[in-house]
Amino acid sequence: MKPKYRRILLKLSGEALAGDKKTGLDYDVITAFGKSIKKCVDAGVQVGIVVGGGNFWRGRSSGAMDRTRADHIGMLATAMNALAVADALENCGMEVRVQTAISMPQVAEPYIRNKAMRHFEKGRVVIFGCGTGNPFFSTDTAASLRAAEIEADIFFKGTMVDGVYDKDPHKYPDAVKFDTLSFADILSKNLAVMDSTAAAMCKDNNIPILVFDLARPDNIFDACMGKNIGTLVK
Secondary structure, three states, X not given: OOOOOOEEEEEEOHHHHHHHHOOOOOHHHHHHHHHHHHHHHHOOOEEEEEEOOOOXXXXXXXXXXXXXXXXXXXXXXXXXXXXXXXXXHHHOOOOEEEEEOOOOOOOOEEOOHHHHHHHHHOOOEEEEEOXXXXXXXXXXXXXXXXXXXXXXXXXXEEEOOOOEEOOOOOOOOOOOEEOEEOHHHHHHOOOOOOOHHHHHHHHHOOOOEEEEEOOOOOHHHHHHOOOOOOEEEO
């Protein structure tokens, strides 16, 4: 079976990497993601990954710290996650490179777009850490930026729910799930999919977003193959 997409950008939230622990890293969960990603790579899909950092740090929510410093700590949290995901993916049999938007040459490559493209051509998975390298920008915005830069066919946003709802399905049993949405819906209805900067960047660059549940890791592979899961924003 031929995959639907040639190159994808997958966003893995920090919470997803923590599994049921809610904080830190659950290596078994990350390995399960790795096995699904390996099937994508074996099918010929080029995979870029942006990782969040919420399993280690949510400094901005406290309001007690300078926002710029809090965001810098968050970027370092994503670097730790990027290394952990790289290790799990390598153990699943993939070639992986970590690139960070903050220079740390002893740990990872600096983010260089042309170098990332070369890695894709060689069949390597590229993990992008440290967000955009700037405070005040979320890792969702970093993911939309990298998706545009690497010319991804689609932005996969793995979450803890099976798509986009009109309200929080964990709180409201009558919440209604959307199969498809437009970017105008996301921006006008204030749906909690991602921040408006990230949504606007995908809209401006004609990059569709597929929001799906990571509780079933094989959803990553199924999404690559074009199966009808989650919510498609286009």
